Ligand SMILES: Nc1ncnc2c1ncn2[C@@H]1O[C@H](COP(=O)(O)OP(=O)(O)OP(=O)(O)O)[C@@H](O)[C@H]1O
């Protein structure tokens with residue numbers, strides 16, 4: 089169903105490396121990923137898996153010591169990966185693809201009124217001036233659920249609470265009337281009730297403006313609420329991608345199993361919460377085979393030797409694990425997870 | 439705002455009073471000959487005693503302090519003892535202040551004009567050759583004692599360009615070297631601060647967001663970073679300006695500039711207690727004024743400082 093939508097952006101065989109004191113770190117290892125118009129895609133994965141790097145590369149905001157070594161990022165028939173000048177990026181950045189950053193407390197310029205900060209974007213990308221720009225700014229403030237906008241326009245960031253500031257950051261992002269909105273951990277810094285409000289706001293705005301949204305998060309709970317599709321990242325690679333219910337209730341990759349098993353909802357009372365043993369691989373070294381293999385209790389011999397291809401599970405669901413190979417022994421997910429899967433599927437079919 | 443300024447002023451008056459008390463007490467600890475001056479040898483002990491009593495030095499200390507403050511309040515800093523006997527200290531200082539002000543302000547202007555843009559460019563081109571060159575300069579100025587390069591400049595540069603060694607009010611060319619020497623250190627600190635504050639700002643999240651908004655790197659630098667980096671500068675600028683004015687002691691005596699610095703050295707050498715006392719007061723008041731001005735400047739530019747109740751709260 090989602091796949092019927094046209095692709096708005098796609099990434100092919102992307103490799104991104106950083107040079108750090110003469111050593112080379114591969115942060116993104118041969119990723120291919122599609123983004124469909126109007127969907128919300130969640131990218132999940134533990135810290136350091138490369139979620140932010142992937143998104144920064146789409147906006148040309150990689151740190152100076154990093155670069156795209158291979159692959160393409162295609163948006164509107166142009167390869168963003170080939171952009172070299174600031175001028176080229178400025179045509180896309182903010183205007184076509186905008187970003188909501190993680191920490192609303194520090195994301196706004198403390199010395200400019202929030203009105204001016206939003207207006208800067210309106211002027212820059214919509215070409216409005218003076219009174220028109222002002223009116224548009226007020227409208228944006230209303231759009232993100234801020235009351236008493238004329239007064240608020242003149243206030244400074246420190247006069248707003250965290251949730252309010254995140255609304256303003258969102259207003260800045262949509263001020264540019266972008267096609268794609270990237271939200272890097274948009275609610276991590278907020279408490280739970282505010283979190284829900286912000287997610288709801290993003291959903292409403294998505295409807296209103298026809299946005300395509302990418303959520304980056306390591307909170308599967310957030311994902312479940314907002315995402316149409318999920319891409320699971322591990323050590324710079326997308327290892328499983330599918331519609332939300334497919335990832336939650338029919339995932340195939342042991343790493344995805346481990347992620348879902350560590351959901352607090354799955355633990356039973358009094359039992360220790362499940363956590364994944366071991367540590368992610370060293371990205372400075374070349375990774376052979378499946379990067380998750382050393383931590384994977386179901387790992388096969390071949391997992392250590394050769395990188396698994398994407399096996400297709402359904403039209404929309406793919407996973408990189410040798411377990412899906414026809415020759416692989418039949419392996420079932422852990423019992424607790426199976427119960428969860430069954431429950432979910434039943435819920436879905438009701 | 440007014441309330442805030444009033445409060446800061448009150449604090450400063452208190453600080454000044456503490457300084458007065460300290461200066462006053464220190465001078466009372468000095469040998470009393472300081473008050474007798476050259477006449478000391480010609481007086482019998484009895485005469486000396488009468489002289490000192492007339493000066494009020496036999497009163498209880500607290501009364502002396504009170505009198506001192508009262509006189510001060512009326513603009514009377516006492517009379518010089520040895521430097522220019524019986525001339526009021528205020529007259530002596532007034533004659534010298536102009537030179538110090540001229541040199542101090544000149545040096546500050548010079549170092550601002552060079553230092554601030556240098557710092558900005560260093561931050562803008564961080565890690566490139568200009569940044570390295572600037573850093574080298576800063577390290578040099580900080581590491582080498584001022585006396586050393588002051589002397590080197592005076593000895594060799596005058597030689598090199600055939601400039602006169604000493605200051606002569608009526609020959610503008612003699613202003614150059616003392617001014618440049620004085621400007622060297624503040625130039626380095628302005629450049630260093632500016633660079634540091636800008637780099638600090640550049641690493642902040644709001645810059646990342648502004649970049650993601652699609653703001654041009656240049657616009658970003660000048661509209662967001664520069665302005666924000668100026669806030670800590672605004673706070674310290676007035677203080678450094680005044681410290682530069684007062685801190686010219688060494689240069690003034692090197693080039694024989696008839697300013698306050700030279701006066702202080704002379705007065706100390708000649709044990710002229712009242713002149714020393716007056717100068718210390720002038721210097722410390724200038725310092726305090728600088729600090730107040732800095733705080734007010736900061737309050738004016740930073741909306742996060744809530745004025746009024748509670749004073750300056752971030
Ligand atoms: N400028 C850089 N220089 C060197 N390594 C970098 C740089 N930026 C990112 N990396 C490395 O790239 C890897 C991926 O980082 P990234 O920030 O994308 O992780 P993430 O998935 O967003 O994690 P988190 O959930 O903590 O935000 C990490 O190992 C990180 O150390």
Ligand SMILES: [Mg+2]
Pocket residue numbers: 139140141272
């Ligand atoms: Mg991140």
